[in-house]
Amino acid sequence: MSSTSRHRTVLPARWHRVLHVLLLLVPAAFVVSTVPGVRATSGYSLLLDGVLNNLAYESAAALCLVRTLALQGSRRGGYLLSAALAVYGSGNVFWTIVVRPMADPPYPSGADLGFLLFYPLVFVALILLAKHRDARHTRSLWLDGVVGALAVGAVAAAAVIGPIVSAEGSWAAVATTSAYPALDLVLLMVLAAVLALFGWRPPKGLWLLAAGLVVFVVADVAYLFATAQGTYVSGGVTDGVWVTGVVLMGFTPGWTSTPTGPRLPAWALLSIPVLATTVALGVLVVDHRWPLHPIAIAVAAATVLSALARLVVTLRDVTRLAEHRELALTDELTGLGNRRALYRRGPELLAACAPQETAALLLLDLDGFKEVNDSLGHQAGDALLRDIARRVRDVAASPRTVVVRLGGDEFAILRAGASQTEALALADDVHTALHEAYGLDGVQVRARASIGVSVLLASAAELSTLLRQADVAMYHAKTRHLGSFAYVADVDEFASGERLETAEMLRAAIEERRMVLHYQPKVDVASGAVDSVEALVRWQHPRRGLLFPDAFLSVVEAAGLMEAMTQAVLEQALDQAAVWSAAGRPRAVAVNLSASSLGDATLPDRVCAMLVARGLPAELLEIEITEDFLMADRVRVQEILDGLRRRGIRVAVDDYGTGYSSLAYLRELPIDDLKLDKSFLSDLTDDPRALAIVRSTIGLAHSLGLRLVAEGVEDEETCRELAAAGCDVVQGWLYAKALPAADLEDWLLRHDAGLATASSPVPVPVPVPVPVPVPAQAPAGEFS
Numbered sequence: 001m002s003s004t005s006r007h008r009t010v011l012p013a014r015w016h017r018v019l020h021v022l023l024l025l026v027p028a029a030f031v032v033s034t035v036p037g038v039r040a041t042s043g044y045s046l047l048l049d050g051v052l053n054n055l056a057y058e059s060a061a062a063l064c065l066v067r068t069l070a071l072q073g074s075r076r077g078g079y080l081l082s083a084a085l086a087v088y089g090s091g092n093v094f095w096t097i098v099v100r101p102m103a104d105p106p107y108p109s110g111a112d113l114g115f116l117l118f119y120p121l122v123f124v125a126l127i128l129l130a131k132h133r134d135a136r137h138t139r140s141l142w143l144d145g146v147v148g149a150l151a152v153g154a155v156a157a158a159a160v161i162g163p164i165v166s167a168e169g170s171w172a173a174v175a176t177t178s179a180y181p182a183l184d185l186v187l188l189m190v191l192a193a194v195l196a197l198f199g200w201r202p203p204k205g206l207w208l209l210a211a212g213l214v215v216f217v218v219a220d221v222a223y224l225f226a227t228a229q230g231t232y233v234s235g236g237v238t239d240g241v242w243v244t245g246v247v248l249m250g251f252t253p254g255w256t257s258t259p260t261g262p263r264l265p266a267w268a269l270l271s272i273p274v275l276a277t278t279v280a281l282g283v284l285v286v287d288h289r290w291p292l293h294p295i296a297i298a299v300a301a302a303t304v305l306s307a308l309a310r311l312v313v314t315l316r317d318v319t320r321l322a323e324h325r326e327l328a329l330t331d332e333l334t335g336l337g338n339r340r341a342l343y344r345r346g347p348e349l350l351a352a353c354a355p356q357e358t359a360a361l362l363l364l365d366l367d368g369f370k371e372v373n374d375s376l377g378h379q380a381g382d383a384l385l386r387d388i389a390r391r392v393r394d395v396a397a398s399p400r401t402v403v404v405r406l407g408g409d410e411f412a413i414l415r416a417g418a419s420q421t422e423a424l425a426l427a428d429d430v431h432t433a434l435h436e437a438y439g440l441d442g443v444q445v446r447a448r449a450s451i452g453v454s455v456l457l458a459s460a461a462e463l464s465t466l467l468r469q470a471d472v473a474m475y476h477a478k479t480r481h482l483g484s485f486a487y488v489a490d491v492d493e494f495a496s497g498e499r500l501e502t503a504e505m506l507r508a509a510i511e512e513r514r515m516v517l518h519y520q521p522k523v524d525v526a527s528g529a530v531d532s533v534e535a536l537v538r539w540q541h542p543r544r545g546l547l548f549p550d551a552f553l554s555v556v557e558a559a560g561l562m563e564a565m566t567q568a569v570l571e572q573a574l575d576q577a578a579v580w581s582a583a584g585r586p587r588a589v590a591v592n593l594s595a596s597s598l599g600d601a602t603l604p605d606r607v608c609a610m611l612v613a614r615g616l617p618a619e620l621l622e623i624e625i626t627e628d629f630l631m632a633d634r635v636r637v638q639e640i641l642d643g644l645r646r647r648g649i650r651v652a653v654d655d656y657g658t659g660y661s662s663l664a665y666l667r668e669l670p671i672d673d674l675k676l677d678k679s680f681l682s683d684l685t686d687d688p689r690a691l692a693i694v695r696s697t698i699g700l701a702h703s704l705g706l707r708l709v710a711e712g713v714e715d716e717e718t719c720r721e722l723a724a725a726g727c728d729v730v731q732g733w734l735y736a737k738a739l740p741a742a743d744l745e746d747w748l749l750r751h752d753a754g755l756a757t758a759s760s761p762v763p764v765p766v767p768v769p770v771p772v773p774v775p776a777q778a779p780a781g782e783f784s
Helices: 003-010 013-033 046-069 076-099 110-131 139-164 171-197 204-229 237-250 266-289 294-328 339-351 369-376 378-396 420-435 463-479 499-511 553-558 562-582 603-614 627-632 634-646 663-668 688-703 716-725 741-757
Strands: 358-367 401-407 410-416 438-440 443-445 448-457 484-486 516-524 530-541 545-547 589-592 621-626 650-656 673-676 707-711 729-731
Touching (some): 076 110, 076 237, 204 237, 339 410, 339 463, 463 553, 516 562, 516 741, 530 562, 562 589, 603 621, 603 634, 688 707, 688 716
Parallel strands (some): 650 673
Antiparallel strands (some): 358 448, 438 443, 516 530
16 A cells, blocks of 8 residues: 555545645634734734734644645655744744733743744755755756855845844844844745756745745845834734745645746856846945945855856866767777767768768778687777778868768768769778788788768768668678679669668568569570570569569578578479479479578478479479589588489589689589589680680580580570580570560470471570560579
């Protein structure tokens, strides 16, 4: 059970409200009695000023206590405030019962003890109530409060303290008379300081306490004035104002700590100490013409000194803030700017560009940096990063350039006004600077970096877009060992969008087997018949249309989807082979499996299970693998390829001659075909050396019992040279591009018809009547 529940069980809400009303009846009745014209006769009334007045003071103390008991949190401030009000009321009771009836009332008396004890209790209560403030607790706020409080004190002292303390009498009487205005002065100063701590937006309860204290001080000063001049009369307006002040104080506890009141703008908060200082200086100026009490002069001087202290603290805070800001924008290791610096200064650079200017962002990622850390230690790695940062900063130094270390071994250069040509030239300069050897612990090390370059029109560029595009470009540079790569929107536009969104679209297409397969025929050179077809993957992008592998494979690899896509392509290709077989036109299908998907020793069993599930014989499937896969793990490769060939599945080495070509794996590993990469066919008819290489490769394949397949055949002369050299199978655009399954059927019908009437030993290509999408460049790589 919460404390609130416990309280409500003892004192239900209805009785709590009733108690509030009862405790307010007496103070309200007394205040009404002090309104001019209400009393029948002026002067002291035992019933009103003796009984009702004292009950009003004690009711205020009781009200404060009741509200404090209902609190759930700390109650110490409320208890002290209740005690302060009770002590003040007790002083009034003592004066009524004991002091007033005397023929010659003493001054000071026991009543003054209760009155004066009120002040320290209120001071402590005020501090405790302000302890749980939600404003910042800084020296500046304290000093603002002190300056404002002293200014209030200076004005109050100048206005009232002279006449009040001018009365004569014993030292005790003079001290007591001087204590009241002095304590009222201190009370106002402490109140101003506390309100300043809240930014002049304290909680509602503190507003009520402040109002009560101000009303109380006003009544106190009015009483002291009237007493000094001998004009005070009991039961007047001053007594009603006094009671109103203590009742407002009694309402202080029980409110939420939420700030209340209008939020002052920064200039208003700063103007408070300035205005307070001006007021204090005004008091000092007035003193030159109309001499004021020394206390007023002392408080005004203290105000000016406090304002000077506030100025010193402000200057120190501003200096420290500037230092902290600089540190927050600086990479501790290299001294370059950090990511925050790029996001702070980058938009400023872009905004300063002319409308027609472009801006370039270069993203650098060191290649092989982990090896330095692992072999030489992190201390050497840190030294290398510092040296690299120095070189990059020296190369890229320019008033319109920001160089930062984003973290780890990644750096960024943002240059305003740079074209793509200038950005690539800067990338070359960085490569040159980084290539110079570094001496680390006596070891000569050379650094390499992959650099992605993004260039956009500065007026429309956003830093996040530049970073995203440069990240895509850097990925291309790293995966393709390009060194630097410039982002080109019209070639790779979809990568400039959200790569995560693109990856999710690809994931869905792969899982739902919606990848598009086109098939390119392989033609037997001797007979001209179609030997088999190769399945090549495409992706139907919802906005960009049909995409070739080069446009999306990087996203597939980065998202870890390569193995899933390989499985999807294999299943979809076998589904199509099953359709052809069921129609009485069985056709062998070659599928290119990526190196990343071939690490599973169960691959032969999985592939065989797919064939069985579709009722296909093993000879209708051919697996194409790359040389990278062959060189990865010779023992595992031997087991996997043996398993495939034992089940009757043919194996071909794709793109032969572009990877780690080795006669050893040709001799040891179970393979059936070599697919000669198309790069060997360029200038085949004009360059005797190129023809010699192709002939020797064909002879090597035949000597090892392998077929030689030439891909990328695009003209009849090349085809005739290959046939003369003994090539077994040709594949390329001379015969057909990769076609959808339905278009391939039409092409096969025309090809077979043309073959029946052809007299040339080299098959005559059959044109394709339907338009086929052509990539911006010839497809390359896996699944091409």
